[in-house]
Amino acid sequence: GAVVSQHPSRVICKSGTSVKIECRSLDFQATTMFWYRQFPKKSLMLMATSNEGSKATYEQGVEKDKFLINHASLTLSTLTVTSAHPEDSSFYICSAPRAGTTEAFFGQGTRLTVV
């Protein structure tokens, strides 16, 4: 079964509003999580590294005030898209490593549509 769960899987919001996406590690602790976005027919683009108990590290070109990341516990990281605009519409995916394995476990993704 899934070891990383994202919620919601789909969300539609109005321009100007904020949307929060949750990423949970199930049955294991994740001090680090990663957030990606993916446009249709394109590859995953890393947005930021979420670190439990400290500030997130953003990739170049990603606005930290636009995409707020909070990793308040060892099993939960949240991505908040603030003042969303239609160009923020995308597929957002999180991943987390699990101790004892070398692979990354990905959530099922969140489809955000801003209207």
Added chain:
Amino acid sequence: LAKTTQPISMDSYEGQEVNITCSHNNIATNDYITWYQQFPSQGPRFIIQGYKTKVTNEVASLFIPADRKSSTLSLPRVSLSDTAVYYCLVTLPSGGYNKLIFGAGTRLAVHP
């Protein structure tokens, strides 16, 4: 991490073996080669990882020549459900603890 190059798309038919080759000319000594599979509207899923020679699991085989500048993912007897995008990545040994840089991937279409 080394950049990877793989075919943009491939077509196959049910029951055939599919081989997807990935080029990673600048792979470093400590790097591993990892493949992920992604279905539409889902997050990627780990398929296989290797360092050299051949690795096989219940899903696929990974062939890595001695110079490690390329690798080939082999999917035996594909079915329609193998239609997906396959990503080749060069990763550090700690794998998921490091950020992953995805290339364009190979879009595999399996036909009846």
